[in-house]
Amino acid sequence: MTKPKIVILGAGYGGIITSKSLEKLLKSGEADVTLINKHDYHYLTTQLHKTGVGTAADRQIAMSIPELINPAKTRFLKAAVSSVDIHSQGVHLEGGETVTYDYLLIALGFEVETFGIPGVKENAFKIRSFRSTKIIYHQIVKQFNLYKQDYDPSRLTFVVAGGGFTGIEMLGELADGLPKLCKEHDIPFEKIRIIGIEAAPSVIPFFPKQSIEYTQEVLEKRNIEVITATKILECTPEKVLLENNLEIPTRTLIWSCGVKGNTIVHKWGLPIEKGKIPVDSYLRVKNSKNIFSIGDCSLFMKDEKNALPPTAQVALQQAPVCAKNIVASIRGESLKTFEYHHKGSVASIGLMAAVGKVGNFRLSGMFGAFMKQVIEARYLFNLGGPSLIIKQHFGVSREQV
Ligand code: FAD
Numbered sequence: 001m002t003k004p005k006i007v008i009l010g011a012g013y014g015g016i017i018t019s020k021s022l023e024k025l026l027k028s029g030e031a032d033v034t035l036i037n038k039h040d041y042h043y044l045t046t047q048l049h050k051t052g053v054g055t056a057a058d059r060q061i062a063m064s065i066p067e068l069i070n071p072a073k074t075r076f077l078k079a080a081v082s083s084v085d086i087h088s089q090g091v092h093l094e095g096g097e098t099v100t101y102d103y104l105l106i107a108l109g110f111e112v113e114t115f116g117i118p119g120v121k122e123n124a125f126k127i128r129s130f131r132s133t134k135i136i137y138h139q140i141v142k143q144f145n146l147y148k149q150d151y152d153p154s155r156l157t158f159v160v161a162g163g164g165f166t167g168i169e170m171l172g173e174l175a176d177g178l179p180k181l182c183k184e185h186d187i188p189f190e191k192i193r194i195i196g197i198e199a200a201p202s203v204i205p206f207f208p209k210q211s212i213e214y215t216q217e218v219l220e221k222r223n224i225e226v227i228t229a230t231k232i233l234e235c236t237p238e239k240v241l242l243e244n245n246l247e248i249p250t251r252t253l254i255w256s257c258g259v260k261g262n263t264i265v266h267k268w269g270l271p272i273e274k275g276k277i278p279v280d281s282y283l284r285v286k287n288s289k290n291i292f293s294i295g296d297c298s299l300f301m302k303d304e305k306n307a308l309p310p311t312a313q314v315a316l317q318q319a320p321v322c323a324k325n326i327v328a329s330i331r332g333e334s335l336k337t338f339e340y341h342h343k344g345s346v347a348s349i350g351l352m353a354a355v356g357k358v359g360n361f362r363l364s365g366m367f368g369a370f371m372k373q374v375i376e377a378r379y380l381f382n383l384g385g386p387s388l389i390i391k392q393h394f395g396v397s398r399e400q401v
């Protein structure tokens with residue numbers, strides 16, 4: 001009998017943890033597992049704001065996928081998926097190759113939502129991937145160098161769009177990282193402006209009042225200008241246009257106004273709801289027995305009206321259940337219902353402050369920042385054990401540990 005073929009698309013949080021779980025669950029020779037990702041590294045999306053400002057080394061954010069998986073159990077293919085043919089059960093890759101599957105997991109993550117606002121797609125800088133945030137870092141350095149030629153203050157004005165978690169993490173990181181970058185490039189830090197713009201009446205509008213006040217206080221203390229209750233209407237290479245005829249001359253608008261599911265899946269003949277792939281309680285794509293989807297590209301309804309949010313926490317809880325259900329499907333066993341347990345949320349505002357909520361307990365300040373580090377370290381531990389934590393923090397190769 002031929003071995004069933006499991007194909008996983010995407011090695012973000014959902015995809016990589018599912019493949020690691022399958023390595024543990026499958027018996028030797030029980031199935032062939034292929035993991036496909038467009039880069040040969042897995043990156044920590046939750047830390048991408050650091051790459052954008054250069055406050056973390058590349059090795060702390062991006063790690064080699066072949067080093068994270070067991071090559072005897074998982075075949076890794078570095079390739080961009082172009083489409084899936086659900087009738088012939090084939091995954092088409094850019095470059096022409098087709099990989100066939102018996103069981104498919106789609107974990108292709110998110111895309112940045114720009115709401116069709118003029119100029120944003122073309123001119124704003126996105127916090128989407130390791131590569132896109134490296135571009136932000138290079139943009140900052142480029143503007144520093146050009147400022148030394150023309151002294152145009154718009155080159156030293158950095159605007160962050162959106163005051164959700166991504167926005168405040170980016171603002172905090174800019175406040176942390178720019179002083180050092182200015183020193184390195186001989187730029188007077190007092191000439192720097194960091195501005196946050198939020199359409200809602202406050203930053204993190206979905207959080208309790210005290211947390212909002214604390215966040216606003218921290219941002220103010222760090223000389224970050226925050227403009228609330230004001231929508232961004234347009235972005236050009238030289239300025240940002242806001243409601244009430246306001247405009248800010250800047251060369252760098254960093255866009256963090258929300259995300260949507262990866263739209264690449266829309267043309268594959270799969271059901272699509274709210275721009276995502278709807279899944280049942282077993283994480284199987286609706287009306288399908290052999291296609292699963294988890295993480296930001298999927299839609300899991302926690303009740304009749306509300307879907308689970310696009311967070312790493314959700315993807316990481318779905319991954320081991322998805323792996324169990326793929327194995328159960330192969331073995332003809334009964335599948336496990338996915339249940340989400342919210343463990344809380346913590347967002348950093350630079351290295352020394354954070355804001356969050358765990359149960360009814362509000363987190364802030366240094367303790368919040370410490371908890372954020374613990375959450376990140378726990379993920380690395382689950383992914384690659386203590387040796388990965390040492391490698392990430394000290395730059396030691398895993399073989400040396
Ligand atoms: P992703 O992590 O987006 O992974 C998708 C993978 O698919 C990527 O490796 C990508 O390269 C690959 N891929 C995409 N298209 C293709 C293709 N065509 N072919 C091949 N491969 C492809 N959530 C939290 O719970 N806690 C946090 O603290 C937190 N912090 C965040 C901070 C920032 C700055 C951002 C932007 C998000 C944060 N989130 C956080 C949200 C979290 O990062 C996402 O929910 C999470 O990354 C989703 O995981 P995923 O596996 O679904 O997708």
Ligand code: NAD
Binds near residue numbers: 167204258311
């Ligand atoms: P979000 O949707 O949570 O926040 C986007 C913000 O942008 C909103 O406050 C919105 O009012 C604002 N906005 C939208 N359009 C605007 C406009 N034209 N002008 C000005 N403001 C505008 O999106 P996000 O912050 O990118 O987060 C995406 C997902 O990732 C969320 O699920 C979030 O919880 C998760 N995340 C979690 C963490 C964490 O837990 N530490 C960190 C980052 C992101």
